[in-house]
Amino acid sequence: MVTLKNYNHTTYSILGILTTECRTGYAIKQLIDESLSHFWKISYGQIYPTLKLIVQDGLAEVHTSTQKGKPDRNEYFLTPKGRDALKTWLEEPVEQIPVERNEILLKLFFGSYQSKESTISLIKEYKQKLEARYETYKNIEHTISTYNNDASLYWLFTLDYGKRITIAAIEWCTSTLNQISV
Amino acid sequence: MVTLKNYNHTTYSILGILTTECRTGYAIKQLIDESLSHFWKISYGQIYPTLKLIVQDGLAEVHTSTQKGKPDRNEYFLTPKGRDALKTWLEEPVEQIPVERNEILLKLFFGSYQSKESTISLIKEYKQKLEARYETYKNIEHTISTYNNDASLYWLFTLDYGKRITIAAIEWCTSTLNQISV
DNA sequence: TTGGTCATGTAATACGTTACATGATTTC
DNA sequence: GAAATCATGTAACGTATTACATGACCAA
Numbered sequence: 001m002v003t004l005k006n007y008n009h010t011t012y013s014i015l016g017i018l019t020t021e022c023r024t025g026y027a028i029k030q031l032i033d034e035s036l037s038h039f040w041k042i043s044y045g046q047i048y049p050t051l052k053l054i055v056q057d058g059l060a061e062v063h064t065s066t067q068k069g070k071p072d073r074n075e076y077f078l079t080p081k082g083r084d085a086l087k088t089w090l091e092e093p094v095e096q097i098p099v100e101r102n103e104i105l106l107k108l109f110f111g112s113y114q115s116k117e118s119t120i121s122l123i124k125e126y127k128q129k130l131e132a133r134y135e136t137y138k139n140i141e142h143t144i145s146t147y148n149n150d151a152s153l154y155w156l157f158t159l160d161y162g163k164r165i166t167i168a169a170i171e172w173c174t175s176t177l178n179q180i181s182v
Numbered sequence: 183m184v185t186l187k188n189y190n191h192t193t194y195s196i197l198g199i200l201t202t203e204c205r206t207g208y209a210i211k212q213l214i215d216e217s218l219s220h221f222w223k224i225s226y227g228q229i230y231p232t233l234k235l236i237v238q239d240g241l242a243e244v245h246t247s248t249q250k251g252k253p254d255r256n257e258y259f260l261t262p263k264g265r266d267a268l269k270t271w272l273e274e275p276v277e278q279i280p281v282e283r284n285e286i287l288l289k290l291f292f293g294s295y296q297s298k299e300s301t302i303s304l305i306k307e308y309k310q311k312l313e314a315r316y317e318t319y320k321n322i323e324h325t326i327s328t329y330n331n332d333a334s335l336y337w338l339f340t341l342d343y344g345k346r347i348t349i350a351a352i353e354w355c356t357s358t359l360n361q362i363s364v
Numbered sequence: 365t366t367g368g369t370c371a372t373g374t375a376a377t378a379c380g381t382t383a384c385a386t387g388a389t390t391t392c
Numbered sequence: 393g394a395a396a397t398c399a400t401g402t403a404a405c406g407t408a409t410t411a412c413a414t415g416a417c418c419a420a
Contacts, residue, residue, distance in 0.1 A: 008379070009285055016292040026399050036291060039284040043381060048401055073399070090289055090296045094304070097311050100282035102221040103191055105343060107272055109218060110198040111336035114272045119336075122276065129279050154293035154301075157361070161287060161354050168350035172343050179339070190407070208371050225409060230373055255371070 004085050005057065010046050015078065015086040018060060020151070023075040025051055035144060035155060038137060038162035051076055059085055120180055127173035134166045186267050187239065192228050197260065197268040200242060202333070205257040207233055217326060217337060220319060220344035233258055241267055302362055309355035316348045 007015075013036075014028060022031045025047045032042050051074070054060045059082035063075045078086070104126050111119045137159055144155045189197075195218075196210060204213045207229045214224050233256070236242045241264035245257045260268070286308050293301045319341055326337045 009283065009288065010379080013288055016288070016295070019292065019295055024399075025401085026397095036288075037281065039282065039287040041281045041283070041380095044401075045381065045383095045403090046379085052401095086292070087296065090292060091300045093307055094285050094289070097308070097315065098283075098285070099219065099223045100221065101191065101223070101280070102343075103276050103280070105221040105340045106191065106195055106198070106218075107276070108336055109340050110201065110268070110272060110333075111339070112333040113198070113201055114269065118273045125275055126279070133279065151292075151294040154290055157293070157358050158287045158291050160358070161284075161351070164350045164354045165347055168346045169343070172346045176339050176342070192407080206371075207373090208369095223408095226373075227375090227409065227411095228407085234373095 004088060007085070007089075010042060011050050011054065012086065012089045013040060013042065014047065014050050015054065015059065015082055015089075018076055018078045018082070019086070023077070024073060035140060036158075038133075038140065039158060054082065058082075116180060120177065123173050123177055123180075127170060127177075130166055130170045130173065134163065134170070137162050137166065186270060189267070189271075192224060193232050193236065194268065194271045195222060195224065196229065196232050197236065197241065197264055197271075200258055200260045200264070201268070205259070206255060217322060218340075220315075220322065221340060236264065240264075298362060302359065305355050305359055305362075309352060309359075312348055312352045312355065316345065316352070319344050319348065 013032070017028050017031055020031065022028050025044065028047055029042060029044060032040055051060070051062075055062050055076070058079055060076045060078050063077065065073050065075070104122065107114075107122055108119065141156065141159050141163075144152050144159065147155075195214070199210050199213055202213065204210050207226065210229055211224060211226060214222055233242070233244075237244050237258070240261055242258045242260050245259065247255050247257070286304065289296075289304055290301065323338065323341050323345075326334050326341065329337075
């Protein structure tokens with residue numbers, strides 16, 4: 001029995017996206033920025049080396065098409081081994097919820113060391129950014145609704161998460177501002 | 183006029199903590215693990231090199247006490263320059279809210295590629311971890327309440343944030359489980 | 365005597381961002 | 393003519409984790 005190598009989450013995100021119609025490094029970046037941006041991000045500096053790696057390891061195959069004028073287009077396709085690796089990872093339990101570092105909370109933690117006004121504008125700006133983010137989520141939701149494949153239900157679940165968290169954070173801003181302003 | 187160097191958030195977190203009674207690398211780690219763990223984390227591999235750096239740059243001074251038997255104890259104290267650097271950073275606006283990578287949402291995003299049962303247990307486990315986290319937050323809250331200094335009000339604000347976000351996430355779990363189980 | 369607490373530190377590795385380089389086609 | 397889109401990729405750098413090494417004291 002062959003034990004599969006362990007890859008990092010970035011690699012699995014790419015394997016996962018290769019199950020969709022996205023086949024090029026460029027398209028992978030686009031999909032993540034458009035539809036997963038509320039809980040994932042990636043850079044070309046990760047994508048291209050990772051694509052190379054998964055081909056080396058036999059998780060994907062690359063079909064290169066040289067087009068007149070245009071640059072080469074490398075399309076990637078999962079192999080059965082690649083699908084296995086993805087499935088295995090998907091069914092593994094998640095060990096821990098990671099701690100997200102939050103700069104705003106870090107600054108607020110030292111709030112007694114700055115002026116009330118600074119703290120208030122810190123939270124007000126945060127609130128504005130959260131409200132903008134909420135609007136973005138509604139746009140993503142709209143984009144996803146138009147896809148209408150069997151994946152889109154799950155995509156909407158992840159968005160619902162983003163929206164709920166954002167609303168909770170906005171409410172916290174309001175409540176905290178009230179408590180400070182007194 | 184002297185322009186201050188820019189440091190990373192980890193460095194500012196250490197500067198901030200040096201405004202409290204925590205003076206050693208060990209105590210810094212402890213405080214973060216106990217009272218900031220809902221939005222920050224740090225390792226010794228960051229703490230000790232950073233302490234060295236801020237002394238080099240004149241942001242802190244170190245007083246070493248050699249004790250009989252026990253290992254050397256290095257106590258760090260902010261210099262006026264260190265306080266300036268902290269204050270400047272505290273009053274700078276936060277550019278962007280970072281995207282937190284979320285492994286659970288990543289797996290859920292590819293939910294159509296796995297069995298319903300896997301997805302359900304993924305979310306159930308997540309919910310359990312969130313509930314455990316909520317309990318932890320209540321413990322931290324209790325710890326902080328006993329400190330009773332002028333910082334503790336702000337510390338409680340950050341905790342309130344953690345609690346609200348966690349509750350929203352738990353509610354999302356419940357709602358999503360209902361929708362999947364149908 | 366075993367494990368916890370106090371206490372400091374480094375080296376290797378892993379992970380991620382940013383800036384750079386290239387270049388054709390299409391749209392305003 | 394300028395800007396956006398499609399398209400690929402590397403190198404340098406910044407940041408963080410993990411494992412390792414050391415060692416005394418104290419409590420169960």
